[in-house]
Amino acid sequence: MIMPNWKPVAEAILLSLLVAYFIWRGLVPSWNHVHHDFPNYLVSAQMVVQGEDLTLLYDDAWFNQRIKEAGIEEEGKFTPFPPITSFLMTPLAMLNPIHAKRIWVAVNLGLLILHLVLIRKLANTTWIRSAVIIFLLGAGMANNFLNGQVYLLISTLVFLAYWHYQRKSFGWAGILLAFAAIIKYLPIIFLAVLLIARNWRLVTAATLTLVALALLQLFYFGIDLNLQYLGILQAHLGGEISGQHGFLYQFQSWNSLFSRLFVFDESLNPQPLLNAPWLKSVLLAVIYSCMLWTFYKLWRLFGKENIEVILALVGIGVITLLPASATYHCILLLFPITLLIGHGKALEGKLGLFWLTSYGAMGFIPYGLFWNEAFPTVFLYPRLWLLILFFVLSLVIVSSNTGQKPKTAKV
Numbered sequence: 369m370i371m372p373n374w375k376p377v378a379e380a381i382l383l384s385l386l387v388a389y390f391i392w393r394g395l396v397p398s399w400n401h402v403h404h405d406f407p408n409y410l411v412s413a414q415m416v417v418q419g420e421d422l423t424l425l426y427d428d429a430w431f432n433q434r435i436k437e438a439g440i441e442e443e444g445k446f447t448p449f450p451p452i453t454s455f456l457m458t459p460l461a462m463l464n465p466i467h468a469k470r471i472w473v474a475v476n477l478g479l480l481i482l483h484l485v486l487i488r489k490l491a492n493t494t495w496i497r498s499a500v501i502i503f504l505l506g507a508g509m510a511n512n513f514l515n516g517q518v519y520l521l522i523s524t525l526v527f528l529a530y531w532h533y534q535r536k537s538f539g540w541a542g543i544l545l546a547f548a549a550i551i552k553y554l555p556i557i558f559l560a561v562l563l564i565a566r567n568w569r570l571v572t573a574a575t576l577t578l579v580a581l582a583l584l585q586l587f588y589f590g591i592d593l594n595l596q597y598l599g600i601l602q603a604h605l606g607g608e609i610s611g612q613h614g615f616l617y618q619f620q621s622w623n624s625l626f627s628r629l630f631v632f633d634e635s636l637n638p639q640p641l642l643n644a645p646w647l648k649s650v651l652l653a654v655i656y657s658c659m660l661w662t663f664y665k666l667w668r669l670f671g672k673e674n675i676e677v678i679l680a681l682v683g684i685g686v687i688t689l690l691p692a693s694a695t696y697h698c699i700l701l702l703f704p705i706t707l708l709i710g711h712g713k714a715l716e717g718k719l720g721l722f723w724l725t726s727y728g729a730m731g732f733i734p735y736g737l738f739w740n741e742a743f744p745t746v747f748l749y750p751r752l753w754l755l756i757l758f759f760v761l762s763l764v765i766v767s768s769n770t771g772q773k774p775k776t777a778k779v
Contacts, residue, residue, distance in 0.1 A: 379496045386503035394510030398473050402465045406516020407435045407444045410468055412454035413461040414438065422589060425451065426596050428611050440465050447610040448600045451589040452581060453551055456518060472516055479520045480509075483702060486527045490534075491709040501705060504724070506731025508698035519699040522548050526555055526703050530679075533570065542573030549574075550581045553601075554700060557686045561679055565672040607691040617739060617748040619692040625752065626651055628745045641745065659685050662763075676711055677766055680704035684762055688755045695751075698730050701758075708762060719768070723761040730754045 397403075411434050415422060424430045428445040435444045446454070460468035480502065488498040503509065512519050525548035532541040548555040563571045586594055600610065607614045607623030614627045615637045626648040629641045663682055670677045683704040690697060705727065730751050738750045 376496070379494075379500060383496055383500050383503065386500065386506070389506065390503055390510055390513075393507065394513040395473070395477075398513040398516070399470055400466075401514075402440055402442060402469045403515050404442045404444050406469055406472065407438070407440045407442050407465070408446055408449065409453065409457045409516065409518070410460065410465060411435050411438050411440070411444070412446055412449075413457035416454050417458055417461040422451070422454070422593060425454070425589075425593060426600060426610075438465065445611055448597075448604045450550065450585065450597055450601075451593055452585040456551070469516055473513060476513055476520050479524045482524060483520070483527065486531065487702065487706045490527075490530070491706045493709060501709075502702065504728035504731060505698055505702075506695075506728065508695040508731045511694070512696040512699055515696065517696050518551065519696050522552050522555065523699050523702055526558065526700075527706075529558075530703070530707075538567060538569035539573040542570040542575075543577045545570075546574040546577035546581065550578060550585075554686065554690075557682055558679055561675070561682055564667065565675055565678075605691055609692055617745075620749055620751040620755075621691055621693055622652060622655055622689065622752070623648075623691045625745065625749055628748075656689065659689060674711070676707040680707035680711070681759075681762060681766065684755075684759045688752070688759055693751070695731060701727065704762075708765065712765070712768075719761070719765060723758070723765055726754055726758045726761060730758070 408431075411431070412422075412425065415425075415434070425446050428447055431446050432444055435442060457468065457472070460471055463471070483502055484495070484498050487493070487501055488495055491498065491501075509520075511517070525544045529541045529544035529548070532538070532544065542559075545555055545559055549559065559571060559574050603610075607619070607621060607627065609619070613633075613636050614624060615631075615633065616624055617628065628637055630644045630647045630651075631637060632640050632643040632645075663678075663685065666678055666681055672678075681704070684701065687693070687697065687700060733750055733754070735750065738747055741748070
C-alpha cells in the first residue's frame with residue numbers, strides 16, 4: 369500500500385487557515401475603516417500638498433487636532449517619523465480618507481504578491497510554503513494592513529535591493545536600500561554589513577542617495593524641524609517615545625523590560641524589582657556588546673563569501689534590540705527568513721519545525737493572557753523572548769548546515 373504524502377495536504381490546510389485569519393483580522397477591517405497609523409501619513413501628506421507651514425509637525429497635540437479636522441476620528445501623531453515620510457502619501461492626499469486607505473490596501477496587496485514571488489525565487493521553495501511564510505506573520509501582517517503601515521513597502525525595497533545585489537547591479541541595490549533606510553532606520557544595518565564587506569559601489573550609491581534625500585529633507589523642511597527630528601530620534605533609540613512612557617510592556621523591548629525592573633517612578637512604576645537605574649544602563653550595554661561580539665564571530669566564521677547568512681542573522685539580531693516594537697515590525701523578518709531558507713535546510717526536520725513555530729508564535733500568541741500586571745515582569749514580554757528564541761534557533765540552524773557551531777555570546 370502506497371502511503372499518501374501528507375505534507376502538501378497539511379501545508380494547504382494550514383495556508384487556508386492563515387489566509388482566512390488575515391482576511392478576517394486584516395483585510396476586511398482595513399478596507400472598511402481608517403485606523404491609526406494611516407492618518408499620520410495621510411494628514412502630513414495633505415499638509416505638504418497644500419503647502420502648509422510644517423513648523424509644528426512634531427507637536428503631538430496640534431497634529432492630532434489636524435487629524436480631527438481632516439474628518440478622521442482617530443488619535444495620531446507624526447512623532448517619531450522623519451520629515452520626509454510626509455511625502456509618502458502625497459499621491460493620495462486629496463482623496464477622501466477611506467478611499468485613500470482602500471487604495472493603500474490595494475497597493476499593499478500588490479506588494480504582498482510581489483513578496484510571494486520573491487520569496488519563492490530567493491528561497492527556492494514552493495508557492496505554498498512561500499505563502500505560509502508570509503501569512504505566519506499573523507497579527508503582524510494583519511496589523512500592517514489594518515493600521516495602514518508602511519513596513520511591507522520597506523520590506524519590498526530590501527528584497528528588491530538584494531535581488532539587484534544578486535545580479536551585481538550594485539548601484540540600484542544601494543539606491544533601494546537608501547530609500548528604505550530614510551523612511552525607517554532599521555535597513556541601515558544592511559548597509560553597515562555591506563560596508564564591512566567592502567562593496568564600494570553599493571555603499572557609494574547608497575551614501576549618495578541618502579545624502580541627496582537628506583538635503584531634500586533639509587531644504588524643504590528647514591534646519592529647525594530637522595534638528596527637532598534628530599532629538600526625537602535620539603530619544604526614541606533610548607526607548608523614550610513621545611506621548612508614551614518607557615515602562616510600557618507593550619513595547620516588548622529590553623529598554624522597557626529593564627525600566628520596569630530597575631527604574632522607580634512614583635506613578636508609573638512604583639514597585640520595581642530593584643531601584644537601580646544604573647543597572648538598566650549596564651545591562652543594556654552588556655546586551656549590545658554581546659550582540660556585537662556575536663556579529664563579529666559570525667563574520668569571522670562566514671565572511672563575505674556567505675554574505676546572505678550574515679545579512680540574515682544580523683537582520684534578526686537587530687530586531688531583538690529595537691527600543692520599541694510592534695507586531696508589524698515582524699514583517700522585517702521576512703527577508704532574513706528567506707535568506708536562511710535559501711541558504712540551507714532551514715525548513716527540514718524537527719529543528720526547522722521548531723524554528724518556524726517560534727516565528728509563527730509571534731503573530732498568533734494571545735498577548736492578553738500575558739499582559740496582566742499581577743504577573744511577574746518577565747512574563748509580560750512573550751514576543752521579546754520569542755524573538756530571542758528565534759534568533760538562537762537561527763544560529764543553530766546555520767551551524768548545523770555548515771557543520772560548525774559559531775561561538776555566540778550568551779545574552
